Amino acid sequence: MQSTSHSLLSRTDGFATKSSDTLILIGRIMLAWIFVGSAYGAIANFAGSVGYFASLKVPAPLLFTWLALVAELLLSVGLILGIGTRYCAIMAFMFVLVATAIGHRYWEYPAAQQTGQYINFLKNISIMGGALAIFVTGAGRFSLDRMLAK
Numbered sequence: 329m330q331s332t333s334h335s336l337l338s339r340t341d342g343f344a345t346k347s348s349d350t351l352i353l354i355g356r357i358m359l360a361w362i363f364v365g366s367a368y369g370a371i372a373n374f375a376g377s378v379g380y381f382a383s384l385k386v387p388a389p390l391l392f393t394w395l396a397l398v399a400e401l402l403l404s405v406g407l408i409l410g411i412g413t414r415y416c417a418i419m420a421f422m423f424v425l426v427a428t429a430i431g432h433r434y435w436e437y438p439a440a441q442q443t444g445q446y447i448n449f450l451k452n453i454s455i456m457g458g459a460l461a462i463f464v465t466g467a468g469r470f471s472l473d474r475m476l477a478k
Contacts, residue, residue, distance in 0.1 A: 352468030360407035367400035410471020417463035428452040
């Protein structure tokens with residue numbers, strides 16, 4: 329007789345295996361959504377984005393804003409459609425790593441702002457984990473990568 333916990337684990341594993349392509353698609357879209365939202369914000373308030381980068385003392389904040397916007401758009405499209413998915417996943421990892429290093433050094437903020445910056449730091453660590461998971465799994469069946477491979 330199987331134990332209840334073993335049966336539950338077995339059903340959970342079965343569901344994950346049976347639904348993997350759909351779950352990978354959902355995961356890609358969820359991962360891309362942060363880049364969609366950020367790109368939209370940059371487009372809607374381009375001057376504000378340039379000002380934000382200037383406040384972080386990045387060199388050439390206008391150029392940096394354009395590069396970030398283009399990267400976010402490419403990441404969004406690539407992850408959602410599943411084209412160049414593994415390259416997009418590594419690009420997402422690197423993009424968020426750089427963004428974290430530049431913008432979320434929580435230990436440099438005043439005490440009143442450290443908690444919010446620490447949460448953003450942790451969020452970015454989680455995004456990098458999602459990017460690595462997509463890098464490992466690939467795009468799944470519901471992707472242009474898979475369609476083009478045929």
